[in-house]
Amino acid sequence: MRLGSIGAGLALLAALAVLAAHVHALAPRTQIAEEYDFVVVGGGQAGLVIGARLSEIANYTVLVLEAGTNGDEFRERIGTYNFYTPAYSYYESLWTTPMNWAYYTVPQSHAENRQIEWTRGKGLGGSSAINGLYLTRPGKEEINAWKDLLGDMDGADNWSWDSFYAAMKKSETFTPPSNEIATEGNITWDLSTRGIQGPIQATYPGYTFPQVGEWVMSLEAMGIASSNDMYGGEVYGAEVSTSSINPTNWTRSYSRTGYLDPLADNGNYDVVADAFVTRILFDASSPSNNLTANGVQYTLDNGKTNCTVKVKKEVILSAGTVGSPAVLLHSGVGPKDVLSDAGVELVSELPGVGHHLQDHFNNTLYLSYIDSAIAYINSTLMYGDNLDALQKNITTQINQFVLNTTYDAGVIAGYKAIANMTATTILSSSIGQIELLFMNSDLNGDIGITAALQHPYSHGRIYINSSNPLDYPVIDPNYLAVSADYEILRDGLNLARQLGNTQPLSSCLIAETIPGPSVKTDDDWLEWIREATGTEFHPSSSCAMLPREQGGVVDANLRVYGLANVRVADASVVPISLSTHLMASTYGVAEQASNIIRAHYTDSRTTGTSSSDPGSASSPTSSALGAEGTTGAISAHTAPSGGVRSVSAVSAWVAVVFAAAVSIFHSLH
Ligand SMILES: Cc1cc2nc3c(=O)[nH]c(=O)nc-3n(C[C@H](O)[C@H](O)[C@H](O)COP(=O)(O)OP(=O)(O)OC[C@H]3O[C@@H](n4cnc5c(N)ncnc54)[C@H](O)[C@@H]3O)c2cc1C
Numbered sequence: 024m025r026l027g028s029i030g031a032g033l034a035l036l037a038a039l040a041v042l043a044a045h046v047h048a049l050a051p052r053t054q055i056a057e058e059y060d061f062v063v064v065g066g067g068q069a070g071l072v073i074g075a076r077l078s079e080i081a082n083y084t085v086l087v088l089e090a091g092t093n094g095d096e097f098r099e100r101i102g103t104y105n106f107y108t109p110a111y112s113y114y115e116s117l118w119t120t121p122m123n124w125a126y127y128t129v130p131q132s133h134a135e136n137r138q139i140e141w142t143r144g145k146g147l148g149g150s151s152a153i154n155g156l157y158l159t160r161p162g163k164e165e166i167n168a169w170k171d172l173l174g175d176m177d178g179a180d181n182w183s184w185d186s187f188y189a190a191m192k193k194s195e196t197f198t199p200p201s202n203e204i205a206t207e208g209n210i211t212w213d214l215s216t217r218g219i220q221g222p223i224q225a226t227y228p229g230y231t232f233p234q235v236g237e238w239v240m241s242l243e244a245m246g247i248a249s250s251n252d253m254y255g256g257e258v259y260g261a262e263v264s265t266s267s268i269n270p271t272n273w274t275r276s277y278s279r280t281g282y283l284d285p286l287a288d289n290g291n292y293d294v295v296a297d298a299f300v301t302r303i304l305f306d307a308s309s310p311s312n313n314l315t316a317n318g319v320q321y322t323l324d325n326g327k328t329n330c331t332v333k334v335k336k337e338v339i340l341s342a343g344t345v346g347s348p349a350v351l352l353h354s355g356v357g358p359k360d361v362l363s364d365a366g367v368e369l370v371s372e373l374p375g376v377g378h379h380l381q382d383h384f385n386n387t388l389y390l391s392y393i394d395s396a397i398a399y400i401n402s403t404l405m406y407g408d409n410l411d412a413l414q415k416n417i418t419t420q421i422n423q424f425v426l427n428t429t430y431d432a433g434v435i436a437g438y439k440a441i442a443n444m445t446a447t448t449i450l451s452s453s454i455g456q457i458e459l460l461f462m463n464s465d466l467n468g469d470i471g472i473t474a475a476l477q478h479p480y481s482h483g484r485i486y487i488n489s490s491n492p493l494d495y496p497v498i499d500p501n502y503l504a505v506s507a508d509y510e511i512l513r514d515g516l517n518l519a520r521q522l523g524n525t526q527p528l529s530s531c532l533i534a535e536t537i538p539g540p541s542v543k544t545d546d547d548w549l550e551w552i553r554e555a556t557g558t559e560f561h562p563s564s565s566c567a568m569l570p571r572e573q574g575g576v577v578d579a580n581l582r583v584y585g586l587a588n589v590r591v592a593d594a595s596v597v598p599i600s601l602s603t604h605l606m607a608s609t610y611g612v613a614e615q616a617s618n619i620i621r622a623h624y625t626d627s628r629t630t631g632t633s634s635s636d637p638g639s640a641s642s643p644t645s646s647a648l649g650a651e652g653t654t655g656a657i658s659a660h661t662a663p664s665g666g667v668r669s670v671s672a673v674s675a676w677v678a679v680v681f682a683a684a685v686s687i688f689h690s691l692h
Contacts, residue, residue: 067149163256399455
């Protein structure tokens with residue numbers, strides 16, 4: 024692997040100077056080439072998976088362009104920090120550094136016109152470098168619902184549960200907890216559902232508390248039974264979830280440590296940080312309804328100079344739920360009105376770009392990533408016999424919401440398809456509608472319980488209002504526009520309150536501090552939800568995989584409609600908000616994307632259009648990936664391991680977490 028940059032003439036010199044200042048920790052570095060088979064836009068969570076998997080084919084050349092830092096400056100804080108565990112970086116926090124895009128939403132008219140902070144990772148590893156480490160999986164029924172939305176589209180089977188499950192498993196290596204942790208946290212697991220050879224490490228924290236075990240017991244006392252197959256697609260009930268932590272040294276396992284650092288230099292893969300992609304360039308002689316991308320434009324110096332790299336096979340957008348639609352829009356691919364208002368020339372009309380944005384939103388706390396004690400509460404547990412009435416109510420609201428919009432008819436059809444699938448198949452399934460998350464605290468004596476809505480009926484959008492690609496895109500998640508969202512979240516918060524009053528957890532609690540007992544009526548809850556709702560950091564669907572006539576942006580093979588050789592592969596393509604934290608699913612999307620692309624060129628080779636053989640067992644280079652920690656390559660970045668060190672590290676981290684916690688229950692301790 025090489026790191027470098029390409030520019031033309033003087034721009035090249037400028038570029039190399041900038042690169043020299045930014046890529047000091049990855050070796051060896053050379054100048055990058057003029058053209059590549061594949062150019063991946065965004066070296067975040069998904070982008071580094073795709074770069075690694077494509078570069079396993081020796082005769083593919085692959086370039087990843089990442090707008091953010093290479094992260095070296097923050098390396099210790101990302102992985103581990105002095106004696107602290109990786110989650111310390113979350114609280115300490117990387118959000119105040121250049122590793123965060125630090126976006127804000129536009130004022131949310133149904134949430135007191137607040138502009139809500141939208142943290143997103145910026146740098147190698149993307150959001151996986153700064154996230155809360157929960158490694159959870161979605162439910163079987165919602166993944167199959169995603170496939171069903173695609174009808175008989177070519178490639179739809181890539182998104183069946185069986186396929187997607189295999190892709191998620193491929194990304195991980197699971198290590199069970201120690202006996203002590205398993206007993207204290209009441210943790211169970213099923214090895215058959217877990218990956219055993221993937222690059223990302225999945226395990227449990229090295230330290231836990233009795234209250235974590237009581238979490239599961241209290242939920243059971245409320246009649247909320249736990250699934251025995253949480254990682255095999257049955258997402259309901261309470262559990263202590265796995266985290267993306269490497270148990271050999273208690274460092275963060277993320278796409279850089281798993282998919283980039285262990286790679287050998289085989290001369291066919293370059294990764295460039297601080298390279299902000301401004302637009303995709305198209306061959307003007309290609310058919311206007313099937314445009315061929317022939318280059319990618321980017322800047323290394325904040326727009327002062329533009330560099331161009333040529334593309335031989337494909338451009339793959341992995342710039343995330345905000346970045347991927349933004350790059351398409353600045354390339355002239357998107358809704359006509361948005362492009363015209365922003366002053367960007369229309370290249371290929373695609374009304375769905377940026378639409379169908381969905382996000383989990385929550386109340387109470389989102390700083391919860393300590394013990395990973397969570398619960399997914401499904402509609403049977405929440406509504407019992409009242410489910411039919413709720414479904415009717417939601418269907419009415421969906422129709423009213425659609426009537427109030429002025430969007431393209433296809434986008435509205437897509438909204439209806441997603442929302443109706445959610446209100447029927449998903450709402451009535453065993454999958455959680457609300458996630459409850461447990462937080463522990465000691466410095467201020469509080470613990471917290473968060474309720475997060477998993478399947479919002481309010482959809483928003485990402486768009487641009489400037490022709491300058493470096494200007495931030497506009498983020499409008501449209502929180503709480505459909506009142507069913509508020510109603511389900513309120514019911515989830517009532518469950519959180521009930522849980523705090525249920526033994527054995529309640530034995531260590533004395534009073535609810537936020538919002539406090541004065542919040543009782545529906546109106547009280549509505550007011551408080553509007554004042555306090557924030558994101559769970561799981562936005563998706565802004566380049567939704569749907570039929571084109573439903574405002575889809577990509578087809579089931581991840582190809583952007585109207586473009587011959589551009590795909591999107593990241594969290595933005597998932598068409599339905601999933602009942603899970605999004606990291607494992609994003610690894611699944613990226614692994615599946617790599618399979619699809621490699622298979623495509625194997626097939627084309629048989630028709631004479633490709634010179635490589637990605638499917639052949641002899642083709643992969645020596646950089647083929649195994650489990651992180653099984654190669655010596657990451658040792659330079661990791662702290663020494665050892666039982667004593669591990670425990671003290673986690674304990675110290677816990678203390679820091681507690682300092683940050685504010686919550687709805689005051690504890691006796
Ligand atoms: C604060 C936070 C906490 C979270 N906690 C959890 C958790 O505990 N568990 C969990 O499962 N999920 C969690 N998530 C969600 C999860 O991390 C993300 O959904 C997932 O990482 C998204 O992956 P991605 O590849 O789609 O995007 P990203 O990982 O965000 O990658 C996109 C990359 O593209 C780059 N980019 C953008 N625009 C351009 C451009 N124009 N040119 C070049 N590069 C560009 C970005 O800098 C970034 O590196 C959290 C997310 C955040 C932000």
